[in-house]
Amino acid sequence: MSAFLPHLRTGWHVDQAILSEDDRLVVIRFGRDSDPACxxxxxxxxxxxxxxxxxxxxxxxxxDKVPDFNEMYELYDPMTVMFFYRNKHMMCDFGTGNNNKLNFVVSSKQELIDIIETIYRGAxxxxxxxxxPRDYGKVRKS
Structure with a gap:
């Protein structure tokens, strides 16, 4: 599915994506396209x-192709989603202790829509x- 979403190929493209949106939330998935979580x-x-x-x-x-932000945004997880609004990094308390980014895969489309909408409304x-909208800090039982 990564072929259907726009890729940011350089650090400049990442900066421009974050800077160019005035009215919408910018959602960037950082990671490796071949990683299962990604x-x-x-x-x-x-x-x-x-x-x-x-x-x-x-x-x-x-x-791997755009390592410019790996240290700055502490991109050490296999998959990370970050949110920006009007050139400002938006943080979200998921109950995991990491408010800077989403570093786990959510279980449904609606759940992800709810997260993005909540962050946008706060922004x-x-x-x-x-x-x-949900506390992800609790361990899920299989």
């Missing part, structure tokens, strides 16, 4: 790209940190 998240992101297009734009960035209200 493939799952890319599929979800592709499926929701239409429904969220009025308030969010989604990009992908391969951290337009001027909040730098929003609380996720």
């Amino acid at each position: 493939m799952l998240m890319d599929e979800l992101l592709f499926k929701i790209s239409g429904p969220v297009s009025q308030f969010a734009v989604i990009y992908l960035c391969d951290i 337009i209200k001027g909040k730098g940190l929003v609380v996720s």
Whole structure:
């Protein structure tokens, strides 16, 4: 599914994506296109790209091809999703202790839409940190 979403091929492209949106949330999935977690998240992101297009734009960035932000954003996980609004990094409390980024695959399209919409609504209200609609800090039982 990563072939269907726009890729940011250089650090300049990442910067321009973040800088160029005035009214929508910029969602960037950082990771490796071939990683299983990235493939799952890319599929979800592709499926929701239409429904969220009025308030969010989604990009992908391969951290091996564009290592410019790996240290700055602490991109050590196999898959990371970050959110930006009007050139500002948006943080979200998922209950995991890491408010800077989403570094796990959510279980459904609606769940991901709810997260993106919550962050967008917080962003337009001027909040730098929003609380996720669900607490992901609790261990899920199989």
